[in-house]
Amino acid sequence: MKALAGILLSLCVAGASSAESQTVHDSEAARFTVRVLARGLEHPWGLAFLPDGRLLLTERAGRLRLVGADGRLDPAPVSGVPAVVAEGQGGLLDVALHPQFARNGWVYLSYVAGSGGRVGTELARGRLVGRSLRDVEVLFRMQPKSGARHHFGGRLAFDRAGYLYLTLGDRGDMPRAQRPDDHAGSVIRLSDDGRVPLDNPFRNRAGWLAEKYTLGHRNPQGxxxxxxxxxxxxxxxxxxxxxxxxxxxGANYGWPRVTHGRQYVTGARIGEATSLPGFRDPLHVWGPTSIAPSGLAFYSGARFPGWRGDLFAGALRERMLVRLKLAGDRVVGEERLLVGVLGRVRDVRDGPDGYLYLLTDEDDGVLARLEPAP
Known part of the structure; x- marks a missing residue:
């Protein structure tokens, strides 16, 4: 781990703005600078740390990119990535490594695909060999597909037991999030090879899709x-x-029956109430103005002791990073950082070197990291 931290510490792309790296930003619990590691990325979406010090990141247009341990962005994308439909909010989305990646080389990708004008979120994996993915196999295809080009979800995470979770949006069709025979508006849970775990909550319930782990979501992206x-x-x-x-x-998070939100155009209330029996209430709600959260990470490093245990969320609206202070399951404080400084923060990652890494969802997106101020 010390070697890895040393390698990642050396990340610095030639041409990164000295003004960015020298400007000191004040947080309630830390002082930091922003170092831009790579520029010119086309709507980057997801980020993963390889054990040899390199980084993998996705561009929504369909490219999987490598950033070397020396900080240089490899000009040639990784080959073998499945074909994606890069329209609207769709394209190549998140990337995650198998918990035993150092032994098996599996890389997992979420992306949007389909045919005949009907698309949906899919999940595939392949072994990273050099600059290519080998043995690529599709593990999951969202059903039913539709012609909408938004609300794909797409965020990936493994739990401690090695099960893989994929978030799925409602595809802009609100009632789908409550349907048991529809993947839309749910979080699915799979084994690392795509099989449905025996203890999935709806596996043996008639009329339910076995992959579903939770339901009642609008568009989860953190x-x-x-x-x-x-x-x-x-x-x-x-x-x-x-x-x-x-x-x-097995929890139902309520959308669209239970929500604190309102229609954008008319301001009319959506759903029946903000809380109802049988539905899981949110721990925190952003209102009356939305922040459009995307990307989520707990900070666990030693470089920012005042942030340890805090939860960081990217925000597309207001182009910022949000820090949440927790006390158990309660949010007891919120701080908004880097407002308008970098761009639309699409992803946030807690690096193995103790830094916090960000991706911005722009035509000229950046990979950046937060470093303690001198």
């Missing part, structure tokens, strides 16, 4: 595991209805 092994999730709500949730097997 997923992170805490120190206790629990999975936390952020999702895009309507106006004033963005949520932070704690995942629980």
């Amino acid at each position: 997923l992170a595991r805490d120190a206790a092994g629990r999975l936390w999730l952020t999702e895009h709500g309507p106006q004033g209805g963005d949520e932070l949730n704690l995942l629980a097997s």
Whole structure:
């Protein structure tokens, strides 16, 4: 781990703005600078750390990119990536490594695909060999597909037991999030090879899709595991209805029957109430203005002691990073950082070197990391 931290510490792309790396930003619990490691990325979406010090990141257009241990962005994309439909909010989305990647080389990708104008979120894996993916296999295809080009979800995470979770949006068709025979608006749970775990909550329930782990989500795009092994999730709500949730097997998070949000155009209330028996209430709601959360990470490093245990969420609206202070399962503080400094923060990652890494969802997106101020 010390060697890995040393390699990642050396990441610095030629041409990164000296003004960015020298400007000191003040947080309530830390002072930091922003170092841009790579520029010119086309809507980067997901990020993963390889054990040899390199980084993998996705571009929504369909490219999987390598950033070397020396900080240089490999100009040639990784080959072997499945074909994607890069339209609207769709394309190549998240990337995750198998917990035993150092032994098996498996890389997992979420992406949007389909045919005949009907698309949906899919999941595939392949072995990373040099600059290519080998033995690529599709593990999951969302059903039913539709012609909508938004609300794909797409965030990936493994739990401590090695099960894989994939978030799925409602595809812009709200009632689908409550249907037992529809993948839309749910979080699915799979074994690392795509099989359905024996203890999935709806596996043996008639009329239910066995992959479903939770339901009642609008468009979840943040997923992170805490120190206790629990999975936390952020999702895009309507106006004033963005949520932070704690995942629980078989739970129904209410969308669209239960929500704090309102229609964007008319301001009319959506659903029946903000809380109802049988539905799981959010731990935190952003309102009356949404932040459009995407990307989520718990900070666990030693470089920012005042942030240890805090939850960081990217925000597309207001182009910022949000820090949440927790006391158990309660949010007891919120701080908004880097407002308008970098761009639309699409992903946040807790690096193995103790830094915090960000991706911005722009035509000219960046990979950046936060470093303690001198």
